[in-house]
Amino acid sequence: MSSLFARIWLSYWLVMALTLAAALAVSFALAVKRADDIDRISPAALARSAQADFSREGRDGLGMWVMNERHAHPELQFYFVDDLGREFLGRSLGGRPLPGPGGALVPRLTAPGAPAFRMYVRRTREFSFGAWQLMFQPLLLLGLAITVSGVGSAALAHQLTRPVVRLREGVRAVAAGAIEARMAEAITGRRDEVGGLARDIDQMTAHLRALIESKEDLLRDISHELRSPLARLRIATSLLRDERPGESAAAFARIDREVERLDSLIGQVLQFSRVQAGPPMTLEDVDLLALLEEAVEDARLEAEPDDKKVVIGKAAPIVVRGDRALLASAIENVLRNAVRFGPAGAAVQVSLEAVGSVARVRIRDAGPGIAPADLPRIFEPFFRAQGSSGVGLGLSIAERVAALHRGRLAARNHAAGGFEVDLFVPTARGAEAALAEFEVSGSEGPGA
């Protein structure tokens, strides 16, 4: 019972039920008191005061007395009836027998020159309380109060929380990467605070969108500015090499290598900066096996000149929900690392399996592995293991991509030698259940 709906519902219900119950109790108590008061009025005293006015002013005096008493005791009616059954003041008795139930008979009133008659007192309403009224009527009313206030406050809570629920849907769409998503018209059109909040959120996402776009533009410009001089440098070395064949061949090769290194550094820094920003993701059903096969084909093309191999072992067809380009770059980065570290003549082992509802891409090289002390740091940006010639961003990129897909990256030295990296990505459905599972299966990895 922690939802806003439940809280609003329950608190309104409680307040309304208590208010109704209190109101009932008060009016009940008042009614009881009133009945007690009336019971305490002495018919004899009333008769005496009526007799006094009657004696003094005759029929008119009695009429005035009735008017006054009716004001003082609206729940009582007074009748004056002679022996023949006629009402002394000429009022109709309504055909009701006198004394009626609850009516009281009082002594005869007499006055000189007037017929003797009796005064009757009748209650206009029933004020006697039986066991049923005393016990069950309040309970019934209380039950009714609880039911009515329950339904009423549920409707109220629903009314209050519905825009919040819709607001949440919109915000979640943005959080899931749909940075272009806008709040529904039905909410932004509201004139109340919730509508204001929705418009504020729209403004915020618009601002974020502009920031992300300007950052993308900046990255493109930086890439262009850094790569243009490299492009000129590359042609310059080619021209020079042509002019001085044979001479300084090693130096030219070295310059070319440095150009390539700078180029790949720029590429990786841009890629890392992009995944770090939590990029807008294009979610689709991705055939992970096809993606892996493509990456392996590329890795083979790169590995062949160095007499290295890439072998696919277990390969289950698995579809995950994710961003194809990001997943491809994660696999590519891990795979290139493995190819780089593996010795010539050896093979990089690649497999794809479903572990529960998590897809596991496992890539293992036959290299020397990593010093155990370095293991906790390998996902840090720009961390380079000893002997690595890479930029030091590949695993950081892969880890970010895994996290963006609510997955994980785990790495370890394999018991039989070599370095092993697991990329876990929850399969299309049941991501929540999946999380728990790969916490277990990937727990030996660092950076957990």
Next chain:
Amino acid sequence: MELSGRILIVDDDAEFARMLGEFLGRQGFLTSFADSGRSALQKLEAETPDLIVLDIMMPDLDGLEALRRIRIDRDLPIIMVTARGQPADRILGLELGADDYLAKPFDPAELAARIRAVLRRLRQAFRPRDPVRIGPLTLTPSAMTAAVRGREVRLTPAEFMVLEALAGQPGVELSRAALTERALGRPLTPYDRSLDTHVSNLRRKLGLAPELGAEIRAIRGGGYSFTLSDGAG
């Protein structure tokens, strides 16, 4: 150099263009320059080069827009180069009908090799040959056009050569490496998706489907095959 041609280099980086021109000149090509998309379009009205090397990021009219406008009425081969390094740019360039793509900084020798590959393929294709009928498809090499059941479809040179390589051997599964070699005249390189973009362009333009009697099928593990349905003529 057995193979040469006139190359138009379109790049706002004048120094880069000059050095590239010098390099290609030594390789036996004749080069001319344009420093923006707009001036490239003007140049094209006066002269027709054998091939254009087109940079993407340029002031006034960028490379992608220039490419789109050139492709409206010309089939001449175009190689895109860019320093932006956005995968989306590459795919967009190829989709708009570029024949090949290189990311800056590139090895100029690699560019020269690709230019030669494109020109060589073209010259072979342009040798007078009769139209060929394969299933619902009619290929006319001299005009670089294909027709599906009589409906003519305009293709870029690269697309035509990919289609010719595939349709020339119906039912045969060709790996991406083999197809790149045969149709684009160069070896497949890592992270090279040019072939796949050309194939997806072909599928879109031709609208091939089993009902029409032929389709281009992707092969598990990479590669494509052109398959004819039973009874298709």
